[in-house]
Amino acid sequence: MAEVLNQYNEDSIKSLDWREHIRLRPGMYIGKLGDGSSMDDGIYILLKEVIDNCIDEYTMGFGKRVELKIIDGKVTIRDFGRGIPLGKVVDVVSKINTGAKYDSKAFQKSVGLNGVGTKAVNALSSTFRVEAFREGRSKAAEFERGILTNDHKEKDTTENNGTLVTFTPDDTIFKHYHFIHEYVENQIWNYCFLNAGLQINFNGRNFISKNGLLDLLQRKTNPEELRYPIIHLKGNDIELAITHTSDYGEDLYSFVNGQHTTQGGTHQAAFREAYVKVIRDFFKKDYDAADVRQSICAAVSVRVQEPVFESQTKTKLGSQIVWENGPSMKSFVLDFMAKELDNFLHKNPAVADSLKKRIEQSERERKELSGIRKLANERAKKANLHNKKLRDCRIHLNSEPPAKNKEDYQQRQLESTIFITEGDSASGSITKSRNVESQAVFSLRGKPLNCYGLTKKVVYENEEFNLLQHALNIEEGLEGLRYNNIVIATDADVDGMHIRLLIMTFFLQFFPDLVKNGHVYILETPLFRVRNKQKTIYCYTDEERQRAIAELGNKPEITRFKGLGEISPEEFAQFIGDDMRKDPVLLSQDAQIQKLLEYYMGKNTPARQSFIIDNLRVEKDLAEELAEAAAKN
Template sequence: MAKKYDESTVQTLDALEHIRLRSGMYIGRLGDGSNPDDGIYIMLKEVIDNSIDEFIMNHGDEVDVLVDFDEGKISVRDYGRGIPLGKVIECVSQINTGAKYNDDVFQFSVGLNGVGTKAVNALSQHFFVKSHRGGQFFQAEFNKGKLIQEKKGKTSEADGTLVEFIPDKEIFKKYRFEKEFIEKRMWHYAYLNSGLKLKFNGEIIFSNNGLLDLLNEEVRESEQLYEPLHYRGKFLEFTFLHTQSYGETFFSFVNGQYTADGGTHLSAFKEGLLKGVNEFSKKNFQGMDVREGMVGCVLVKVKEPIFESQTKNKLGNTEIRGPIVQEVKEAVVNLLYKYPEIAKKIIERIVFNEKLRKELAAVKKEAKEKQKKISFKIPKLRDCKYHLGDSSSKGSESMIFLTEGDSASASIVASRDPLTQAVFSLRGKPLNVFGMKLDQLYKNEEMYNVMSALNIEDDLSNLRYQKVILATDADVDGMHIRNLLITFFLTYFEGLVMNGHLYVLETPLFKVRNREKTFYCYSEEERDKAIKTLKKGVEITRFKGLGEISPNEFKQFISKDIKLIPVTVRNFSDIRPTLEFYMGKNTPERKSFIMENLINEEKLL
């Protein structure tokens, strides 16, 4: 029977109620703190962004951040102008209230133009704000966006604003702040705002040289083919260098916001870089040859940035392309003339890349001809309708599962959402490509098909899926296949991993049930807890492989409650030594590591 639809079913929500009901529209995914893009980190970012905006406008050069990891409480204190005392409550609780609409006050704001702090307030079980201004203070305390109390008076403290919040456990359920994620975000703020001193739980975080410090932190000196070239203008800053690695990796930012998926500023930088190199060398190099093996950072300041989503992962302003291309081209030409020895090494690397590409041309042609004989479509790929980069908003939800074998892929294919979820089935164990040359990518049919399915042969910006998910069995073979795939991406396409596109699917290890209830458990601890809860008539099933999970059961594991573990890399320079240790030739060091960490199963029984 159809539900009644009349005047009584129409609801009107105030702004804060809407934020709580549709929190994903404001802070993206909720998560539990295990992913750097989870909502609790976006909330932290929105509060700190306001402090950064004060620094950008030359008011206050210090921000203190305190995190109580046990209580889950964040405290941010800046030493800017302080919120105008008569507008404190409105600025943190009323949507579309703020000074960032006034270009005379904030010219290159990082924040959300009157939404960010209000969203934090609405999504917090405790929210406290205190503004110090001209010897006076005003403070207010909120619970889930509702004002509890306010107070004002005199103060001897320096001007500025203090904000405290605890995310609401009704919305975020079980969460925990991870020090590593917050620390990395703090360092990004420091790199993007030279001269700003941040204190994170007492530790001072500071950068003198901006993006140059970031690049030197990511790429150790031993892996640099030459000292990085660095340019800093009024609205544009960039730095780059070449390494011995394959692929290209860029860290792009807009007004201090990290744009993992790039956008017009990054594509304009690449175009300007190519034009600058060609003008200097009097050659006609191709972009892929110039960028192969390159690691770079670019920051632009845009007065009215247009992002493709609330989480700001990709810039959409088209009017900035021309000016950025021209400024980058002129800056690159000047840098190459200024540093002739570095320019010589850059041209040598580009010529080497060009030669390698031409040598690979025959191998590429052979691989493509071989694929055409098999099928015009990519073998073993069950594609989805929407892809990353499509005009549809569904494209940002797209994902592809890389599975081992047909039985596992059959369960996922039968239970997936064909609009946004694709499946690629691997045949057996992939090749260990560590230490292999680029031509192996085309000689190995399996690896070539993976690259083709993702559409990343020419440029990572062509990636067809927002998330690349490794879906392997939770046994020794599954772990090995997972490591081989991670090695493949880190060897040839490290930018895909560095920009947060690679994940591991977490599926339950046990099903614990009786006649009344069923629990799916992801660890032995969860299994034991479920057994105690059910008490009588308990039946335990151990899932040995993905193929043992029925499509009806599998659907709940890859829908809205999907559990994904992001594959992260602390620094670019960590990639090679890590792969060398785990995936290189057998060494005494690795043997010792295995012996020291080997689990004695007999002791566990």
């Protein structure tokens, strides 16, 4: 037997074609898969790869409009650029390392996956169709899971030049996938902000920006909370927008060649360092860097020739230079800011004065906290040695990937998750059924403190908040965040909902960037188990329960789960694995955090009382509705 297992010959060597390799190892090409509940899930990467090609055409001066439709999971994208050369339509979407981006004259600063993007979309779609329109002629090709099924002949057309791509993500790879339109709209706005004048039509709604990153910051901030008008600076291959708000933390948006680098990189680090230096030099004071950057909201966009990224999905820039034989990223950003930002502050003394007051306010707050912060951190370090609240995992978002199998490790980093739960029974079930490689559990002792309206002092005074802050590693900002997904897992009863609100209040009050950057979720667990001797169906809604009863028939056994602790670890493993359902905590673009918290977590206002009375429903009401529906059937 051992002899058979140890055989190593010609039959042991397998050569996969391009589509087989992409389908076998999708993480190498698009990061994690997911079901669409996270903004970095694979279906949004597929969308991005096709749109990136449209943007490249726009930046080359061809086609000012892109049309996008997403209906029932099917995506249609039409640009009005030059169109793929007709003789290369099949090759461009089905042969690795085929594309114009290898010709630096045609695409100096492109954003796509350099010969891989549309091939990955093709291979990972159940159906994929591409059609090019070029000088009165068109050519189309159709594929299923990367296999060519129909190679149409060229024909005459009256269509304007451009390319039309239609695809449906493969639901055997992206299980239970669904597009969240808020995520898609956020992607679209980023494209528009970075390409002023570009028009994108999404399901009939037009998106366009005239002022670039200025529009982005106006959309991301509340004008009433700004300490001074947004500073907007533009130069060759660089654009900046800067302001300060009243929120805690740093809110930074960084982009390279139109790509949103959600994990930052050399350009973001250069901006953070350069901003502090310019401010210190302008005011001739050695301010603490944390005070200068506290409450900053900024966006930085750079154009780089042949950028080097630290992952295939391009979420973190690794380039140290801007263009061949050009300046380092650090000196490029510093030289620009040292001139332009310094000039702006000299010309706008009122803005400079407001900025100075904001920095000095942060300095006072930090000094007030310094004593209690030191004691709290010492307690936290001791607690971390035997921290019973945290059952940690092995892979973290901020870990340094190993040299070997780097792509696989980076994909698992994106899957890193911490469940925040309450009670020994619930945390026990999750702890026993979790994936110890990438899933951690933090247990609450009971209902956390309502911290609405409190200062950050409470984060250090409250042992539970302080330990949670340390578990997440967010005291100094999001750059050290240890988990990509923060999942609140509470019972679906009144107490569970209250705990959920209190945790979200903690994040929104002190670490709003976690929510704004799409890291916070609510865990969905089944409300019912419907089963007979042959089959078990878990139901998340009453509608699913009714369908399960109809499917199983003959009076199946129905169990109502009232708490997470009632679900056995064996069952729980199904609900936090590959098919885990989680709802993202989303903030609308015009949401004003303090007003939102005041409404839901402040004193009982008449407006909230009226809302509760108008929307209150009890189980008896639901039971009566279900009985009526059953009688009609």
